[in-house]
Amino acid sequence: MANLETINYRPVREVIHNDKVTWVPDPLARSIDALPQIFWSSGEAWHEANHWALTKVTSTKGGHIKTVTSLMKHLVAYASWLEEAKLEWWHFPIRKQDRAVLRYRGDLIAQRDRGSLAPSTTRSRMAAVIQFYRHAKIYGFVQRHSPLWIDRSVVVRHFDAAGFERTFVTTSSDLSIPNLSRVGLRLEDGLTPIRNDDIKKLLELTKEQGPKEIHLMLLLGILSGARIQTITTLHIKNIENAYADVQTPNIYRIRVGPGTGVETKFDVSGEILVPKFLIDELKAYAYSMQRLRRQAIAEKVNRSFLFLTNRGNPYKSGTITRLMTDLRRLASNAGLRFMNSFKFHQTRATFGTWLMGVALKATSAKAAVSFVRDAMLHKDEKTTFLYVRFLEREPLKAEVSNQFSAIFSGLVGRDWNEYHA
Incomplete structure (x- = not known):
């Protein structure tokens, strides 16, 4: 089984002196603590995946170490699956159904359907694998003409807070797994609060x-x-x-x-x-x-x-x-x-729901959102508004439940045929 470990990365560069090569610390490159690295069960490093992690952390966009660690956690799951299936990550047979990445996609969907993987985890795990392979193709770790998958351009429309529409084009793969999460309003990270009892x-x-x-x-x-x-x-x-x-x-x-x-x-x-x-x-x-x-x-x-x-x-x-x-x-x-x-x-979702309920009773919605946002350290106020929307639905759901019970409770334990007579 593959393992994910962390190292303290200290960049070095070569120096040639008297026809001898020595390695010295590179003052122009930054050190990285807790850089995630993947090792196969044999102990050998997965160099290509580790190169991807290093590249993302040191990219001009400033990849956050926690984000990269999350991606590598998904990739180490793929590595473990490859070892169990005895497949090579870099081999892409002509027959599509024989390709490791496609077979892995099928296994992820099967796990999702069995309930052993959350839909969001399934989607994120496949997305991480696709990101890695795109990196591998750019750097020549796999042959550039290898039949990986089919990419397509997707136009995404976005409305900002002022109502202005913006569009941007992103790339999607035919291997992507949609997030088939259950319908309904969810709070942070798709979770709901716990009942008081x-x-x-x-x-x-x-x-x-x-x-x-x-x-x-x-x-x-x-x-x-x-x-x-x-x-x-x-x-x-x-x-x-x-x-x-x-x-x-x-x-x-x-x-x-x-x-x-x-x-x-x-x-x-x-x-x-x-x-x-x-x-x-x-x-x-x-x-x-x-x-x-x-x-x-x-x-x-x-x-x-x-x-x-x-x-x-x-x-x-x-x-x-x-x-x-x-x-x-x-x-x-x-x-x-x-x-x-x-x-x-869920403890956080529970606290946020309770706090927003108290705040809305004591002050205006605007002041309540501001207070809860600061108390919960939300980076984006949109996350805080989820709690407002969640609480707004509660009275409606309670009323629907009461009315439904009042109207149909008499059906329980009675002969269904008399209602069709």
Whole structure:
């Protein structure tokens, strides 16, 4: 099975002196920390894919390391599939149905139809593979006349906030997989909030049976809307430096973003709102024996993190994924069926929905959107408006449900034939 690893890339250049070639650091090129690289199960690097990652990060467009890492995660899934299928990525037979990339597309669709892959993941995974092959063709890693796929130009129309229409042309492949996600209004990353009753059951479960760290992370997600990357990069100093809001003393503000040591999506700077009782609980945890034991075995550079694993390491995405899997299993055994498809990011959708509901009752829609946008560190206000639209539909959905039940509830348990007599 192929692996995705990260390296600290330090560019060098050759220097010839006395007919000898030596390599020295290149002062004109920038170093890159945590550059994602793919290795086959044999340990050999997938050089072409790794070249793609380096090229994207150092491109003139300034590819973000997190975006490139996400693409490489999709590509390593393709690499693992290639090894399992015993196929070569660079071989394109004349017969279309024999090509690895086409067979992989079919496997992705099958996984989507079985429900083992989300439609959005299926689409993104195929798109990453297509991007890589375009790179490979440009740099000559595959023969330029190889029959890859058929590209077509697509005209996209876009209306800006002022109502002016703009059009641009993009390229689409016949291998692209459409995102056949379910119909209905969704919030950030296509997720919906958790019901209040379900939140209570979940937190009661994690308080009694779950790891303390997961319980606190869930509380932070539900009560502040913080993303998991923000929560797992909090340091003790960030909690200690939290300060009370002038107008709402029971709400504390924690500075996050560049310069704070706390990661945010798109490197947005801002402050998350956290209830005082949770700040107090986080401070108590920070100096508890449970955490101090973890801190004692941690490397010096990691000791200041608020949340550490039992091995003294910061929580990474892979660790969180495994913990969420364990949590879903625990919840399922406890009869919490709503947890079968639970995603941590639903805590953020839950907080945003609640906060927008409170804000709309207290002030105008414009002021409410501005307040929620800042509290949730939204880069684009369009994301915040999703919560307004979501809440606007709730009364309508409730009324439809009530009316439907009132009209048709009498049919249950009665002979259907009498309604056709």
